[in-house]
Amino acid sequence: MSGIGLVNKEMLKAYLPKPGEGKVLVCGPPPMVEAISGKREQKSQGPLAGLLKDLGYSEKDVYKF
Numbered sequence: 001m002s003g004i005g006l007v008n009k010e011m012l013k014a015y016l017p018k019p020g021e022g023k024v025l026v027c028g029p030p031p032m033v034e035a036i037s038g039k040r041e042q043k044s045q046g047p048l049a050g051l052l053k054d055l056g057y058s059e060k061d062v063y064k065f
Contacts, residue, residue, distance in 0.1 A: 007036055009051055019056040026052075027065040040064040 003011065016024055026037045033040060038049030048059045 007032065007051070009055060012036075012051055012055060019058065019061055022061075024052060024057060024062045025065065026062060033064055037062050037064055 003015070016022075024037075026033055028036075030039070034050065036050050037052045038047055040046050045059065045062075045064055048057065048062055052062055
């Protein structure tokens with residue numbers, strides 16, 4: 001896997017710790033953050049959604065910048 005292109009579930013599985021085994025920090029343009037982890041609210045993290053939720057991560061596993 002080259003790690004080039006749109007982020008997809010296979011990339012996340014290959015490069016991230018398994019759910020519950022570490023923190024995942026998400027940063028990038030708002031459409032990318034929303035697709036990967038759900039929209040970040042102005043004064044809070046917002047609910048977890050997107051690819052990370054589909055892969056079994058919880059809100060305590062993910063931090064959105």
